[in-house]
Amino acid sequence: MANSTYTLLLITALCGLFGPSSGSLPGEPRMIELTWRLENGMPHWPGMVPYNFTIVDRNVIPDGFYLELNNIYLAEHTGTHLDAPAHFIQGAWRLDQVPLQNLAGPGVVVDVRDKTRDNPDYEIGPQDFQDWEREHGRIPDGSVLMLRTGWGEWYWEQGETAYLGTDTGNTTLLHFPGLHPEGAQWLADNRKMHVIGIDTGSMDNGQSVQKMSHRILLPKRVIFIENVGHLDQLPTTGSTVYAMPILIGQGSGGPARVFAIVDGRTSACSPLTSTFATVLLTLSSVILNVI
Template identity: 95%
Template sequence: MIELTWRLENGMAHWPGMVPYNFTIVDRGMIPDGFYLELNNIYLAEHTGTHLDAPAHFIQGAWRLDQVPLQNLVGPGVVVDVRDKTRDNPDYEIGPQDFQDWEREHGRIPDGSVLMLRTGWGEWYWDQGETAYLGTDDGNTSLLHFPGLHPDGAQWLADNRKMHVIGIDTGSMDYGQSVQKMSHQILLPKRVVFIENVGHLDQLPITGSTVYAMPILIGEGSGGPARVFAIVDDRTSACSLTTSTVATVLLALSSAILYNMI
């Protein structure tokens, strides 16, 4: 099982203009009633850390987070690695040629897949700070620099492939200098959901996994933090638990944890 989510912590990178994540301890120790207790408060924006963009984030009248069907958030994992293009170009935009090159080597991107775009920026999420990851730490969006999906690439996917989820290891699906966010404008109306700030893509195989993107179920939300993970296909495994069984257990545990944090 592969973790694809960044841990929420104080001081983590956040989008300029949005409130930073804040975790405060309410209780952590013995209380007067005679037993040990831990309670915490969290304060965060919808689009914090590893999170989902629902179509309503940019499209009026489209699905909000609580309207996205659960089955749309699971699919075969596909990783398109463009680190060789982004290494010397922080403003690189992933285009049709990148997808066509990938398919020549690996075959057609499957319908219903969870397409992960690996730019290499995720390696900077914690290690080198907010300036390295976003291009700025002073709240000025004109200084944002990181790779993203080119509108032509978004249009090619919309016209030629059928998928429910696209993820990227940067702060936004559109590259940092984008003003109109055209890749959002092209794909979100197609009921494609985005995952941004995906973590640990270095651990995900190019193919041969099933990816789950499970957000907090925020009523009327335009997005929300998510637990994203993958289960690698392994027919030789001696494990008797099926993928669906493991996912069900994890979802139940996550729900219980979230309920008890409130």
């Protein structure tokens, strides 16, 4: 019992000395980027215009000072972007009608990579959410629920074919995981999220034709984020996620800057620090016994 107490005290002291595992000072918030940068050649949905960035000017102009100007051309649903309810529901909120308070909330990450690893068409169902809640507790009201399939790791590294299943305009060749309609219905009936995000090209999986998960949740005024980036950086719980879109008038969606803030006061001490404390305690015990 004494050794356990000494270990806990030593770990606490070392955490205060070396700070949390994020490298932040104790109490200092940590910001996490969850957005893919817009860049020529990025994956885009079949049939939509690809993102195009062109340089207009990068020169010292005749007036004697340096000037940069660029043009961009893109579809609404490009890169990390939001789906407003109007995307699939006639008469529902368009992007500029979504209240700001509906675009932020406690971050929750449901990780299903073990299910998608051998099944690119996997659909996340009620059991996945129930299993998560047994371990972590109820998905909070007003949350930003992130679905981590692992597909985000392929967004840039392995190209459009790996990410979407095809680099052609043929949507029947799309293959990536998504939210099963039964999972969407379970969430609609039992939980009250503000936002659901996913690290794939669509909330419904690649082979979906009817897009039922969109049609089930968007009428509930749940906002979708698709092509979420860097979910490997987001803790399972303990963050606040913000999804800030370009305010496109009458838009059915739009590119967004999505990020999270983790309160440094709740950051855990690194495993290395804990191990170091245990080693120090063991050495001190040996030395004391020798003396």
